[in-house]
Amino acid sequence: MFFATLILTIATVFSGFTMKAEAADDQLGIEAEAAILVDAESGKVLYEKNSDVVLGVASMSKMMTEYMVLEAIKKGKLQWDQKVKINEYVHKLSAAPELSNVGLTQGEDYTVKELYQAMAIHSGNAATVALAEVLSGTEKNHVEKMNKKAAELGLKDVKFVNSTGLNNKDLLGKHPAGNPDEENVMTARSLAKLAYRLLKDYPEVLETASMPSLKFRDGREYKNFNWMLPELIFPYDGVDGLKTGSTDFAGYGFTATAMRNGQRYISVVMKADSKDSRFAETRKILDYAFNNFTKEELVKKNYQLKSKKTIPVTKGKEDKVKIHSKDSITMAVKNGEKDQYVPVLVLDKKKLNENGELTAPIKKGEQVGYMTVKSKKGDNISFLTEDGQKEIQVPVVAAESVEKANWFVLMMRGIGGFFGDLFGGIADSVKGLF
Incomplete structure (x- = not known):
């Protein structure tokens, strides 16, 4: 009888803890x-x-x-x-x-x-x-x-x-x-x-x-x-x-x-x-x-990520192109937590070569990826729909045009690159002798 009462008491105590935990999870x-x-x-x-x-x-x-x-x-x-x-x-x-x-x-x-x-x-x-x-x-x-x-x-x-x-x-x-x-x-x-x-x-x-x-x-x-x-x-x-x-x-x-x-x-x-x-x-x-x-603007229109303001370009008159967000990103955010979200750039790998370069010509406004936001804490931003994440994604586009270089410039670059690689190889070989 004693043991039965003891077990019942313990079960009741733990049951109480469970109920309190569940209540605590419901903040409202x-x-x-x-x-x-x-x-x-x-x-x-x-x-x-x-x-x-x-x-x-x-x-x-x-x-x-x-x-x-x-x-x-x-x-x-x-x-x-x-x-x-x-x-x-x-x-x-x-x-x-x-x-x-x-x-x-x-x-x-x-x-x-x-x-x-x-x-x-x-x-x-x-x-x-x-x-x-x-x-x-x-x-x-x-x-x-x-x-x-x-x-x-x-x-x-x-x-x-x-x-x-x-x-x-x-x-x-x-x-x-x-x-x-x-x-x-x-x-x-x-x-x-x-x-x-x-x-x-x-x-x-x-x-x-x-x-x-x-x-x-x-x-x-x-x-x-x-x-x-x-x-x-x-x-x-x-x-x-x-x-x-x-x-x-x-x-x-x-x-x-x-x-x-x-x-x-x-x-x-x-x-x-x-x-x-x-x-x-x-x-x-x-x-x-x-x-x-409150609905907050987390990323402004024409925003440039400090660490990625440009993308390298091959076969162009310029060797890089500026990029920025096409639109702003707004989202309902808990008051005081606007700074808890940071922008994230995702480039379109299909548009990049193996060296991470875009290939000229590139038109101003051409989409090269998208920008979204994530929580600094690593918390998941939950949406009702599976593609809800797209609600906080905006296109990232070229901020300027880059024309394709003419054949002569491309040829000279090729020759320069060839001799640069050649002399670089010779220099490495000579260093290896000493």
Whole structure:
């Protein structure tokens, strides 16, 4: 009995240390299962907690259908004023108790725009299914396309089993994929990446996401579930999107975006305890972003690295050429840490000979490599996308032209080089005799 008590006591002590260590790792003390903060312009990750843990995503998964609708509109495959006739299943789903919906009448025509607004503003589940059917023929086909699009966008650890984010058991016995009680799952990182691509590819998404309410044709006004919009319950300066979600399995989640003074951020909170807490935790994250980060110019336009202002040139009228950055490099940097980043020059090896020389002729403005930045501490600069590093890369170009030398000059150089090598060899041989 004594030993059992002792073991239990030791286990409890070590368990306490583990919990404290995990809490210490979360510098913001976010009370949610997972969270992430990114710079919306570059995709640079500024804060994360359990960002690669797979969790229920609920209605935040509707952002994928938003993306697909906007993509189809852009490609001309869908029109905003296109009519969609409501079938029996969609009508019944729109009347299902305890589900977020706008009422849709069977046999009546609604425009794509009406259904999209119902989905994006009031998280209308039946409206989402109607859009899935018009986009892909059936919701089952649409779910397949959602998973395919996720792969195209580079989203990892994602599984869609329906278009709405509901639990399959709530779909009136017509779940399109997965098990009867399965739900959509994603990670905070993948949600942030989806929001990042949505804002990059279709910034017009905010025109609808920022609407505080929807006046629908049934005469009712439906409030936006994003209560952090300036006109609603928990107003936050700069918030203009994007999507909330909640189920028993997923808890309460919120993918938000906000912009102030030209700087936009994206935050994700997953599996918070309540409707209110998801907004309170999002406020913590956005406060941290706006109070602690600034967009800084780390490399100026036409910048020359002190150790590499020129590159040697062969077969040119000059034996070297000046180089500089074509553009400036800016990045969201924590306040006071601008000096912790240094420029790095990467030359294009394909343009250099074995002696590290460029071959004339060289035109002013010709790219010879690129410049980026790195942390003096050696810390990894993390981005959402695999090619995110390109967001902080700018071309390095020739600052002047170098013409090719004429044949006579090249011949004389060759002769000079020959005799120089010859006399050098003789001199070495003579030295070797003494």
